[in-house]
Amino acid sequence: MVETATSPVSQRVRVALLDRIVRGEWAAGTPLPSEASLCREFGTSRGTVRRALAGLRADGVVVGGRGRPPVVGKVVPAQSLDTLRSFTEWARGEGRVPGQRTLVLERRSADSATAGLLGLDEGATVVALVRVRTLEEVPVMLERSTFIPEVGRHLFGFDTDTGSVFAELARQGVALTSARHTIDAVGANRLDSEALRVPMGAPLLRERRRSSDVSGRPVEVADDRFRPEQFSFRVDNAAG
Amino acid sequence: MVETATSPVSQRVRVALLDRIVRGEWAAGTPLPSEASLCREFGTSRGTVRRALAGLRADGVVVGGRGRPPVVGKVVPAQSLDTLRSFTEWARGEGRVPGQRTLVLERRSADSATAGLLGLDEGATVVALVRVRTLEEVPVMLERSTFIPEVGRHLFGFDTDTGSVFAELARQGVALTSARHTIDAVGANRLDSEALRVPMGAPLLRERRRSSDVSGRPVEVADDRFRPEQFSFRVDNAAG
Structure with a gap:
């Protein structure tokens, strides 16, 4: 796990996204939905979505620098x-x-x-x-x-x-x-x-x-x- | 480490033998000296030497079944x-x-x-x-x-x-x-x-x-x- 500030809600979003990636629903190279669309889907603030994405990025599950749209990285169990x-x-x-x-x-x-x-x-x-x-x-x-x-x-x-x-x-x-x-x-x-x-x-x-x-x-x-x-x-x- | 009964003396003998093996002084396949000769070298009883050898055998450092002369196994650090x-x-x-x-x-x-x-x-x-x-x-x-x-x-x-x-x-x-x-x-x-x-x-x-x-x-x-x-x-x- 990563040592960024997390909240129960951002943790829930992170786990939900990780689940889709690990199950292959989102394959390596797939661009993630926009932050706005994730906010709508999970009914959360943009800060929460960003914390969830930062956690996935720090674990290497999501790649793409801050200026670029994040994409799914290669995940090996x-x-x-x-x-x-x-x-x-x-x-x-x-x-x-x-x-x-x-x-x-x-x-x-x-x-x-x-x-x-x-x-x-x-x-x-x-x-x-x-x-x-x-x-x-x-x-x-x-x-x-x-x-x-x-x-x-x-x-x-x-x-x-x-x-x-x-x-x-x-x-x-x-x-x-x-x-x-x-x-x-x-x-x-x-x-x-x-x-x-x-x-x-x-x-x-x-x-x-x-x-x-x-x-x-x-x-x-x-x-x-x-x-x-x-x-x-x-x-x-x-x-x- | 192995779960056999050990004593400080058998532990000392075991470490000394392991040292020779790890440093390559005794290469893989080398027959070990007889128990009698090890007893003389370390000034210990046969039981002590046997406990030391049993420990090395259990770790795979010494191979050869009980009926056969023990030889040095392949040791990878x-x-x-x-x-x-x-x-x-x-x-x-x-x-x-x-x-x-x-x-x-x-x-x-x-x-x-x-x-x-x-x-x-x-x-x-x-x-x-x-x-x-x-x-x-x-x-x-x-x-x-x-x-x-x-x-x-x-x-x-x-x-x-x-x-x-x-x-x-x-x-x-x-x-x-x-x-x-x-x-x-x-x-x-x-x-x-x-x-x-x-x-x-x-x-x-x-x-x-x-x-x-x-x-x-x-x-x-x-x-x-x-x-x-x-x-x-x-x-x-x-x-x-």
């Missing part, structure tokens, strides 16, 4: 990392429509690195899940998750095409309450390329994650790869 | 985003040797997006700085920072090849105390490619940032692009 949330929960909070398509759900032998991260012996059985995640049917992320067997077994009684694994595990009494995320970039491999409909080698945002339950026991390791034109991470921080 | 720190400060804290080479330092006219993010009129004068950042002389990141003129002017009296701009600005009384980071991936363009010695289109980790001073005034917008094999971001979080 951003997931805050302040708290641990599932993709489903995040997307719904943004007013988006999350979806998923399962490519793999199977028991397999853990490789050395995965076993080490999960505190298992090499070759131990784990449960692997690979899904394409979508927003409004558009492929946004390819998730590869590996669970310890005591937890992963719950997934065989769940239709992983229907929703959040985190929510399902919570219903089964296994809440994932903390995680360490390692974030970098990677070129798309063949599976990434097919699932996300990008060329081989295209830059993807990668989030590797180890999630633990309330006792601190590692439960899941994951490798999620996102199309950067569809998704970003956001972090707010301050000098320590 | 990770910057925590828990607090706002400069690249220089972060690198020194990791025991690394940061460096920089200035490509551009100039006054220029702000484009529309930059002006909006900095709360300036389009076309206003800003100060642009482009530097290659290195660790032990290896190019790791290309930084493109743009400062409001009242702050950027301090850079013309500072040799930007010698160290941290954040530290210099703090000396000039302009502390950058908070920031919003947007993190995604991008393919290397021509300048990225030349500066970071990667092919055109190679996947880079991108951090865009807007930094503010203690009054909340936006002071800097930046676009930092990292080689993912040399750098990652780390975030620890918990369910809200």
Whole structure:
């Protein structure tokens, strides 16, 4: 959020305009209606509309200098990392429509690195899940998750095409309450390329994650790869 | 950090081993010395050495299942985003040797997006700085920072090849105390490619940032692009 003077009314106007932009009703490059027409629509003063627009401009959602008519900027949804949330929960909070398509759900032998991260012996059985995640049917992320067997077994009684694994595990009494995320970039491999409909080698945002339950026991390791034109991470921080 | 039982002594052994790995003294794939030899070197019990190794294994720094001799894994330095720190400060804290080479330092006219993010009129004068950042002389990141003129002017009296701009600005009384980071991936363009010695289109980790001073005034917008094999971001979080 921006640090300009705001009022509840200008905040309401700002959120209403942002909603149209995020939903794609107003695409990037679309000129915004005139201030006069926004005043009429929202029944507010010109100062209120200007404060709302200043907020959107400071967040980069609206571009165009003060002398020029403002136009809609390019908006990529951003997931805050302040708290641990599932993709489903995040997307719904943004007013988006999350979806998923399962490519793999199977028991397999853990490789050395995965076993080490999960505190298992090499070759131990784990449960692997690979899904394409979508927003409004558009492929946004390819998730590869590996669970310890005591937890992963719950997934065989769940239709992983229907929703959040985190929510399902919570219903089964296994809440994932903390995680360490390692974030970098990677070129798309063949599976990434097919699932996300990008060329081989295209830059993807990668989030590797180890999630633990309330006792601190590692439960899941994951490798999620996102199309950067569809998704970003956001972090707010301050000098320590 | 890992949630195994630790002791100050095993922690000391773990840090000492990690230090050798991070500095490259022990490269990826190097077998670790036997437990017996580590016990002799550190003058500790076998239990202590095992706890140290378990911690390194849980962090993925050491790989190899329990039945096999442990070897050094691939270690990419990770910057925590828990607090706002400069690249220089972060690198020194990791025991690394940061460096920089200035490509551009100039006054220029702000484009529309930059002006909006900095709360300036389009076309206003800003100060642009482009530097290659290195660790032990290896190019790791290309930084493109743009400062409001009242702050950027301090850079013309500072040799930007010698160290941290954040530290210099703090000396000039302009502390950058908070920031919003947007993190995604991008393919290397021509300048990225030349500066970071990667092919055109190679996947880079991108951090865009807007930094503010203690009054909340936006002071800097930046676009930092990292080689993912040399750098990652780390975030620890918990369910809200």
